[in-house]
Amino acid sequence: MSRLTLALDVMGGDIGPRITIPASLKALEYDPMLSLLLFGDSQQITPFLSNIPKALAERLTICHTSHQIENNQGLTYALRHSKGTSMRLAIEAVQKGMAQGCVSAGNTAALMGLSKVILQPLKGIQRPALLALLPTIEGKYSVMLDLGANIDCDAENLYQFALMGSIFAENQLNLVYPRIALLNIGEEEIKGHQAIRFAAEMLEKDTALNYVGFIEGNYLLNGKVDVIVSDGFTGNIALKTLEGAAKNVIALLKGKSRHHLLKPLLSWLMSKLFSESYQRLKSINPDQYNGASLIGLTSVVVKSHGGANEQAFSNAIKDAALQVRQQIPQKILAGLEKY
Amino acid sequence: MSRLTLALDVMGGDIGPRITIPASLKALEYDPMLSLLLFGDSQQITPFLSNIPKALAERLTICHTSHQIENNQGLTYALRHSKGTSMRLAIEAVQKGMAQGCVSAGNTAALMGLSKVILQPLKGIQRPALLALLPTIEGKYSVMLDLGANIDCDAENLYQFALMGSIFAENQLNLVYPRIALLNIGEEEIKGHQAIRFAAEMLEKDTALNYVGFIEGNYLLNGKVDVIVSDGFTGNIALKTLEGAAKNVIALLKGKSRHHLLKPLLSWLMSKLFSESYQRLKSINPDQYNGASLIGLTSVVVKSHGGANEQAFSNAIKDAALQVRQQIPQKILAGLEKY
Incomplete structure (x- = not known):
């Protein structure tokens, strides 16, 4: 070092x-x-x-x-x-x-x-972006940007985010030809804002980038893609929504209970059965991985x-x-x- | 009936x-x-x-x-x-x-x-919207709209969504003067798109509606407000992100394990300790509550x-x-x- x-x-x-x-x-x-x-x-x-x-x-x-x-x-x-x-x-x-x-x-x-x-x-x-690593359910990471630096983005901005995210993922996650997706409200070509559809066209034409299509909010944690691209408004809402869901679930699992004596047994059992899964769940919690990069x-x-x-x-x-x-x-x- | x-x-x-x-x-x-x-x-x-x-x-x-x-x-x-x-x-x-x-x-x-x-x-x-009930962590519900019917929305559209959502919440959730918030990337007045900021001004002036401010993605499940208002693009991304997070967490908890013999013990313990919490977690899963309304x-x-x-x-x-x-x-x- x-x-x-x-x-x-x-x-x-x-x-x-x-x-x-x-x-x-x-x-x-x-x-x-x-x-x-x-x-x-x-x-x-x-x-x-x-x-x-x-x-x-x-x-x-x-x-x-x-x-x-x-x-x-x-x-x-x-x-x-x-x-x-x-x-x-x-x-x-x-x-x-x-x-x-x-x-x-x-x-x-x-x-x-x-x-x-x-x-x-x-x-x-044209526009630097805010980028973070998103933990996936399989214990790996995806790169996500923009997370709030640029509220309104045109197709060219989104294209550049994809390019920067791809280079970041190549280096930080040691990937070759990282899979890139645009965050959208459906997987079909016709979905979403004009800027997203134009960005998709630009990315499809660029053979140096491994663009794989649109991704919907419900697949953000699935590790289906390595780079998730969106404008800063949508990306910020999606990231915070994920964080909130993870925090709430952890709170639920730690939830109040009148059966205090049984809790140590549960902890032991969770660690036996799901130790790895439970750690992954906690890693969605922003306290564990915090830190976004302006790239x-x-x-x-x-x-x-x-x-x-x-x-x-x-x-x-x-x-x-x-x-x-x-x-x-x-x-x-x-x-x-x-x- | x-x-x-x-x-x-x-x-x-x-x-x-x-x-x-x-x-x-x-x-x-x-x-x-x-x-x-x-x-x-x-x-x-x-x-x-x-x-x-x-x-x-x-x-x-x-x-x-x-x-x-x-x-x-x-x-x-x-x-x-x-x-x-x-x-x-x-x-x-x-x-x-x-x-x-x-x-x-x-x-x-x-x-x-x-x-x-x-x-x-x-x-x-002006524009009908897509609305759903979102389960909260306390076992209640919030109304959320628009969830994908209107990709681009101006301030007037958002204002009308708030009004419709408020009436829906009054009737469907039996609430008096439901608390309304606009989904945004921060709680400060200066955050977000112009349309959101203008909608906030309109809602603040309308004393018939109980507008309480902006809400960020991480508080969607917390039951802090009764009506969550956004444009259809953002609302769709946020809802699907929540659904994906809930599905993934349930999948994690059901996750594969080599300790099959311990699983019945865990199930029993979960039901003893967290029965209510676990049901709530499952209720975030769209299979359990599906159904959005065009209002x-x-x-x-x-x-x-x-x-x-x-x-x-x-x-x-x-x-x-x-x-x-x-x-x-x-x-x-x-x-x-x-x-």
């Missing part, structure tokens, strides 16, 4: 430093070659750093700022007032070469907007869930480190030139 | 008569006041009617036609060639007063298109899942019968005039 530095916006997310700082320490413990720049309010950060081992302390730097972008700010306002905010400083640190990647749990629209302005999209990419940019930017817990935010940091080491942006650029 | 007749398009759906006819018999058994007109190919229908009790046989009538609308036909083509098809004849039977409601598992776009032309939308309704029309039209099994199609028939008896269209009309 190579030495690397990530810039974190520790003020982002629903909770802020109370989650992001312990998560940062966890990531540093896990990865001895990792250094972190923590952008945020030092008064809120330092209480979580008392009594930490020297080996961790020397790999983190607090970069104080009292400004931050709020979750409910409109994009225009957020960008106009972004100077000196934790999110913007973190992105600028990447642009200046102080860090090789950036993580934030803050305002998605602002993160995308600032990243596009400061880090720039890769040459040839199509010149550098790695990872957007964590606003409601990420400690484990989830630390996974987002690990994910950013992995992408930097795997040189995902460079590979996307090379892939773009190849097509 | 009052005597009533429903017209069925028995050729619709992925399977056709092999599912729809046994389902029809099941519905007739359940409801002794129900009569059915079966529109479809008598050669395919009759094999399933040999040796049925006289009490059932006298309450069903085969209305032969060899024509049907295919699932993959475009709307324009389907409508132009709809004359004499099982779907169209079933809808016309309602229009002529031979039946009080209609059920089909066929092409959704064609069903909506023909229903609008033949049965007409209720006075004042905003002058008569009851129920669209069954294309992939409905016998139980699901028979539930769709029961649902249509209930709506006729509850006089849902008339109540929506009265509600529209009241607002």
Whole structure:
């Protein structure tokens, strides 16, 4: 593993430093070659750093700022007032070469907007997208994008998402010729918005991409395809719907019961019978895999869930480190030139 | 219960008569006041009617036609060639007063298109919508619409969906002042398409409706609101995503295991500890509750899942019968005039 530095916006997310700082320490413990720049309010950060081992302390730097972008700010306002905010400083640190990647749990629209302005999209990419790995029922992963960065998309945008997703899947999931599908309300050619139907035509013509057709919402977890493509509005709704369903099912299984004495027996039995299945079910839970990537940019930017817990935010940091080491942006650029 | 007749398009759906006819018999058994007109190919229908009790046989009538609308036909083509098809004849039977409601598992776009032309939308309704009851994690139901009838919707359409959904929830779920939310990618005012934001403004101004804000995909099952409103594309993706997640989880729990001898113990334990929860989980499965309603029309039209099994199609028939008896269209009309 190579030495690397990530810039974190520790003020982002629903909770802020109370989650992001312990998560940062966890990531540093896990990865001895990792250094972190923590952008945020030092008064809120330092209480979580008392009594930490020297080996961790020397790999983190607090970069104080009292400004931050709020979750409910409109994009225009957020960008106009972004100077000196934790999110913007973190992105600028990447642009200046102080860090090789950036993580934030803050305002998605602002993160995308600032990243596009400061880090720039890769040459040839019209719209960077938000991408995540979706666990499948067979214990593998599919790549899904866009998950909320681009509300309205035309056919060309969707085509580029497919291309980026395919390159991401090739590298991150070690796949050859990943199967690509467009998320739609039916499998027949005539279904859906015009943009989707045009994108399907473009993808069918491109023999370099393994386009297999439309996929409906009920097959998202089945591992039928490796790359699931949609506009950001639909993708966001679908992902959150999946997450909600998984969380609710787990809550049901852990549900209240008057038969407390029988619970240990059930736990033992579940682990005997379904240990692997149960782990897979839990992996649909966003707390377990959190971390979406803004792809199509010149550098790695990872957007964590606003409601990420400690484990989830630390996974987002690990994910950013992995992408930097795997040189995902460079590979996307090379892939773009190849097509 | 009052005597009533429903017209069925028995050729619709992925399977056709092999599912729809046994389902029809099941519905007739359940409801002794129900009569059915079966529109479809008598050669395919009759094999399933040999040796049925006289009490059932006298309450069903085969209305032969060899024509049907295919699932993959475009709307324009389907409508132009709809004359004499099982779907169209079933809808016309309602229009002529031979039946009080209609059920089909066929092409959704064609069903909506023909229903609008033949049965007409209720006075004042711009676009009828596809509505379903969504089970919540607490064992109750929410109303969700539109689920696929209207791909593109403006603010006025969404507003009318909210209004229709509210009236449906009042009657079908026995609620006073049902809580209405718009499905969106965030809870903040600034999120989502312009149409959603404008619809939110319209709903906020209407004090007759209990609009409570935006709802994200992860809260669809939580029973936080009674009426979930979206355009047909998003609603369809969200519903199918939920269904897929529920099916996959049930498949996981039933998953293969080498410990066959322990399975009866697990079943017993699940029923002891979580009987109610487990039933709720299963109720998210579309086979258990199937049946969406086209609302905003002058008569009851129920669209069954294309992939409905016998139980699901028979539930769709029961649902249509209930709506006729509850006089849902008339109540929506009265509600529209009241607002």
